[in-house]
Amino acid sequence: MAKKLKSVILFSEWKRSLVRLSLEQKGMLLDALLDYPDKGDPAFDDPLLDTVWLFIGNTLSENERKYEETSKKRSEAGKRGNKKRWGATDDIANIANATDDIANIAISKSKSISKSTDTKVSDSNSAEALPPTPKSRFSPPDVETVKSYFAEKGGTEAQAIRFHAYYESNGWKVGRNPMKNWKAAASGWISRDRDEAKKANAPRNRAFMASRPAEEAENAKNFLADAARRRPLKKQ
Known part of the structure; x- marks a missing residue:
């Protein structure tokens, strides 16, 4: 069943039809526009408002028809996609x-x-x-559920969005196998991000100097300090 339109779009081309209306008439027309999704076309006592609404109502009806067609197509496409991905x-x-x-x-x-x-x-x-109870089928989480779980485990919203987008794109598979526990995969994702962040922030130069013998490190410092003095003078 197609979704019912719950909003109204205002078109700039209507402005030409509203120029001669008074503020009171414009207010009545606005009320009718806001009530249109629930009540449909209004019945005005003012002939001028009836004339203006004839033009506006046709635009609204056409927009509502297109909205219902789009909603129906999206619903049918979603059903076909779910049937193809998760089985008949x-x-x-x-x-x-x-x-x-x-x-x-x-x-x-x-x-x-x-x-x-x-x-x-x-x-x-x-x-x-008694026969064994059938195992429940894996159901992929939506992005809001993933965000909530990442926040609970100390992750960030950006990590949650990347995690959901990655597995949504590959059909929620781990390697070539279907995923069974997305929370376990999410915890591993957070841990790997933390390890990568630690490696990126590690002071490489300090680790390099610390790995050398103290005497050799000290000589290396002196060698760098005297580099300018050892540079040969240019011939005049």
Whole structure:
């Protein structure tokens, strides 16, 4: 079902039609524009307002029609994309039916256990008869959920946006395999960013001098300090 338009766009071309209206008439016209999404075309007692609205109403109707068509196309495209990415809706229906079957088996076994004289044997048979519960399908988070999780773990909003954009673009896969736990991937993402930031901010020159013997480092300093004095003089 297409979304209903909840706003009104004002067009500059209407200005020519409003020049001869009084402030009171313009105010009534503005009220009608604001009520249009919920009430539709107004009924004016003023013939001049009716004439002006005939022009404005046609523009609004055409804009609303285009909006509904665009919303419908986007909705259908989203359904096709979800079906292609996460599987057909028949799979979801099959999982729901399997869950109902499990519930029915459990109820049936519960009744048979209550009629049995040996409770332990009945419990064992019931456990063996129940099929395993189907695993829940991975559902990718939206960007706001990712932002909230990154903030909770000490990450930034920029990191959350990059994380969501990266995995949204590759279909939420880790390597070639589908992702199973996006929070674990997000924690690893934050840790790697911190490690890279530490490496980038590490004082390289200080680490280089510290790695050399003290006497050699001191000689290197003297060598650099005397460089100007050792430079040969230009011939005059």
